[in-house]
Amino acid sequence: DGGITQSPKYLFRKEGQNVTLSCEQNLNHDAMYWYRQDPGQGLRLIYYSQIVNDFQKGDIAEGYSVSREKKESFPLTVTSAQKNPTAFYLCASSPRLRGSVETQYFGPGTRLLVL
Amino acid sequence: RKEVEQDPGPFNVPEGATVAFNCTYSNSASQSFFWYRQDCRKEPKLLMSVYSSGNEDGRFTAQLNRASQYISLLIRDSKLSDSATYLCVVNGKRGGGSQGNLIFGKGTKLSVKP
Numbered sequence: 001d002g003g004i005t006q007s008p009k010y011l012f013r014k015e016g017q018n019v020t021l022s023c024e025q026n027l028n029h030d031a032m033y034w035y036r037q038d039p040g041q042g043l044r045l046i047y048y049s050q051i052v053n054d055f056q057k058g059d060i061a062e063g064y065s066v067s068r069e070k071k072e073s074f075p076l077t078v079t080s081a082q083k084n085p086t087a088f089y090l091c092a093s094s095p096r097l098r099g100s101v102e103t104q105y106f107g108p109g110t111r112l113l114v115l
Numbered sequence: 116r117k118e119v120e121q122d123p124g125p126f127n128v129p130e131g132a133t134v135a136f137n138c139t140y141s142n143s144a145s146q147s148f149f150w151y152r153q154d155c156r157k158e159p160k161l162l163m164s165v166y167s168s169g170n171e172d173g174r175f176t177a178q179l180n181r182a183s184q185y186i187s188l189l190i191r192d193s194k195l196s197d198s199a200t201y202l203c204v205v206n207g208k209r210g211g212g213s214q215g216n217l218i219f220g221k222g223t224k225l226s227v228k229p
Contacts (some may be wrong), residue, residue, distance in 0.1 A: 004211070035219075041221060042218075048216060058216070090158055103149065104217060105161070106159050107158060108157070
């Protein structure tokens with residue numbers, strides 16, 4: 001089945017620890033995105049990538065890093081510089097971004113909790 | 116005006132009721148509009164795109180008023196399974212080429228009761 005997968009479903013982070021959230025898609029989509037959702041809040045864009053080996057900061061990139069070495073994969077690292085990392089992290093993909101705004105499809109999300 | 120603003124809710128309605136969600140957006144250059152549905156502790160899922168002429172999908176009707184920068188979603192004959200948070204989504208100015216990326220409203224929670 002085609003889709004977007006995220007792992008793990010739950011992740012616990014200790015103080016000063018970097019953690020990496022996985023996002024994989026087999027939809028052959030060009031663009032991929034990472035969002036953060038806090039309770040009662042809308043989704044906020046962390047990073048996005050339109051093409052392999054290229055990515056752009058979103059609205060709240062500080063304390064996060066990404067890579068896009070393969071079309072299918074867009075992992076997000078939450079670094080120790082992110083002081084309030086507890087949130088629901090959502091990965092999305094869309095067919096293309098250049099010249100139009102395509103519908104985005106979401107993975108099931110990862111809940112990150114700080115110990 | 117906030118970039119995308121929705122009724123805060125929650126809306127508590129009986130089964131079979133008709134319920135309307137409203138949304139306003141600030142960027143007059145926005146070209147793409149969507150309604151997403153998000154169940155509790157789940158990911159958002161596309162409900163429908165919103166077209167200039169308005170569009171209908173079964174019990175769901177979406178309308179767009181560009182002059183007022185206003186989007187609506189109407190649910191007729193509501194079902195228990197319609198209980199969810201409904202997110203208004205509009206493309207914005209930030210990043211992503213000329214069209215910008217998607218801006219998500221905070222959502223309106225709907226609870227349909229028996």
